[in-house]
Amino acid sequence: MSVSSTRSSGEEIDELESVCWYHYDLSRHTAEALLLSNGVDGSFLLRNSNKGSDCYALSVRAKDSVKHFHVRQQFGKYSFGFNEFPSLQDFCSHLANQPLLGSETGNLIVLRFPYPRQVEEPSIYETVCVHTVMQTGRHENDLVPNAPALGTKEGYLVKQGAIIKNWKQRWFTLNRNELKYFKDKMFVEPIRTLDLTECSAVQFDYSQERVNCFCLVLPERTFYFCAKSGAEADEWIKILRWKLSQIKKGR
Known part of the structure; x- marks a missing residue:
């Protein structure tokens, strides 16, 4: 699935839709709430950024917080940190094979579990507030595809x-x-x-x-x-x- 510099924006969107952990216009607030309430350390997702139509954000849960990293798409290429990838497939392969990110504290963040967009918010989400005390003992098996849809x-x-x-x-x-x-x-x-x-x-x-x-x-x-x-x-x-x-x- 190669990406050329002449591909249309519609094709780019179609390709993004093939990535199960791309969550479209999910806000920063909701991404944090989803990853904190229903994710685990290393859960991550990609979403649109308010920086512009060609900008995205990679949101990653790192222990009891969520970190956000900028991803930019231009002329079919994806820029992430100091790296540039010729296609979305190459970008995804990089995350799968070298899932290490550096945070502002200098600690490494490992991308372990892509958070699929078809997984709805869990019922416990009603009582979860962003930036409050975390619930413990949750793991990837708690991701329930048919959980009640909440916000x-x-x-x-x-x-x-x-x-x-x-x-x-x-x-x-x-x-x-x-x-x-x-x-x-x-x-x-x-x-x-x-x-x-x-x-x-x-x-x-x-x-x-x-x-x-x-x-x-x-x-x-x-x-x-x-x-x-x-x-x-x-x-x-x-x-x-x-x-x-x-x-x-x-x-």
Whole structure:
């Protein structure tokens, strides 16, 4: 499976799709959560990077953290560290035969287990928060292809009211196919639960007189939210879009 410098971008995408551990637009946040909750030391995956259309990120679990390494694709070649590979096949072969990466601490990171994209998030993912205490005793056999599809994120957003168009801060949680919002983090019962299986789109919104806004389009109404920063809004959009893509694929 050679790659020429004249191959089209469509062919490059098709070739990437043949790599079982390529996860498309998986966000950094979700990659960390998946590898920490359902991976093992040495689990790794490839995903798109927000650095540009020709940039990717190799995310690798190294003990109790996840490291991210830049990969660039240009004219059919893949640049990774100080190495350049003439094809994706050569790049993959290099990772399989010389699976050693140097981290900023000087320690070597070994690529042991590719994390396949067909493996869904495990049920325990609901209680896992990125950068928190790890669960121990998990191994590669815990990767269950038919585990329930979940997604998780939580945090404060400012939400626009339905009738009176005022803005109020609410606590949001994303689990499975449900986006719930609460009056505050301390409350147990949500004000409302939004069913993402009915959602048609999520995107940045510039119609409001506020910054860092995005909207969620449902049949009965379009919901408007504002995050504390552009980066936070982007993270919500990416994980929601990823979740919608999983729903559309019937996972």
